[in-house]
Amino acid sequence: MQVPASFEYRRARSVDDALALLERFGEEARVIAGGHSLLPMMKLRLARPEFLVDINDLHELDYLRLEDGEVRIGALTRHRSLLESDLLGRHFPIFHDAERVIADPPVRNRGTIGGSLCQADPAEDLSAVCAAVRAVAVVLGPGGRRTVPIEDFYLGPYETAVGAGEMLVEIRVPVRPGAGSAYRKVERKSGDWAVAAAGAALSLTGGRIGWAGIGLAAVGTSLVGYRRAEQALVGREPTEQVFREAGRIAAEDCDPQTDGRGSAEYKRHLAGELTRRALLVAAERADRAPRAARSDTEEG
CATH class of the missing domain: 3.30.43.10 (Uridine Diphospho-n-acetylenolpyruvylglucosamine Reductase, domain 2)
Structure with a gap:
């Protein structure tokens, strides 16, 4: 035992x-x-x-609310609350996509977004989601409160910018007009860790992509840093060809390893294909995204 x-x-x-x-x-x-x-x-x-x-008694860290143009999520918010949130469904359906394929109901009832992000597992779903939507972590410690962009939050596998005596208290996600997002994952069985997964978010302005974010899971040691693929999207029309090219670049820039879930070559192929698929769905959702954010709160 x-x-x-x-x-x-x-x-x-x-x-x-x-x-x-x-x-x-x-x-x-x-x-x-x-x-x-x-x-x-x-x-x-x-x-x-x-x-x-x-920290299970710290109910003040269990909330979802819209404030100052951001969706703010308390670090103690459970997976189940993320899955059931109408607020996230309206502005960031990528969270719903991911939560549907995370583990099983007992885990979703107890696990928290803060715990998921602080684990910094390169195969972790919500970390890839937060990378795609460019979330910002709020860390509290003896020196006060500080904000850390998600690309600086992850220092490496199982290592974050949360230092000794500090704790993650909130995740902030900026709401962008005309934005859509999606998450796509391949797993060996329901609720399993990903063989490969991709999250994508983009905004449309005048029929062109004004901003884009991509996060990949289980295809290397990094969840962030797919800037080449993101830059290949900005200013372009949201077409199948453009998304396929962005997927190809993302696949080039990831670094999967062969293991029991598949070969490195197979995982790299999945990274490109899942990025393409996530971008297609994100663009479809962007066409019908909310144009204005209203004040809203969901307490746990």
Whole structure:
């Protein structure tokens, strides 16, 4: 039976209490909420935190709201809330696409967006989604609150910009008029980790692509950095040929490895094809996207 190494456990009563515990315990402390990412790694002893700070009682971090032209998502918001959110459905259907293929209902009932992003697994679905929509992470710590663009949030596999004594408290996604988004994934069985997956977002202005974002999962060590493919889209008409070319570039720039889920060549092919498909759906959705954002709130 696999069991984690010994650790101490504290249940935080507030955000300030959680930060105080993290500062007290230092670099060996980890935050835990749903636990579906951290606990399996602890059982395999790939992660060996000496202290766990449980934030499940911090209901102030469980919300979805539209504010100042951004959808703001509390770090403790559960997968199920993301899947059921009308607000995300209107502005960022890519989240619904991804949540439908993440694990199973028990995991979606407990797992959180903050835990998913902080795990920084190169095969993690919501990380690729946030890369595509250019989300911004809000990190709170002893030095105060700071915002970190998603491309700077991921420092490498299983490593983020959240430092000792800090915690991710919010994710912000800018709402762009005339935008659409989509996520496409190939998996061996329902709810499994991706063989390959692609998220895409774009906005249309005057029949041309004004902005584009792409995020890939399970095809290398990086979830971000597909700027060449994005730049190949901007200013172009949203055609099958343009999307196919962007997919080809994204496939060139990823770095998949052969493993039990498939060969590197197969995964690279999937990266290009799934990028093309996601872009096609994103463009279709952009044609019927909301043109104006209204104030809205969904509390967990």
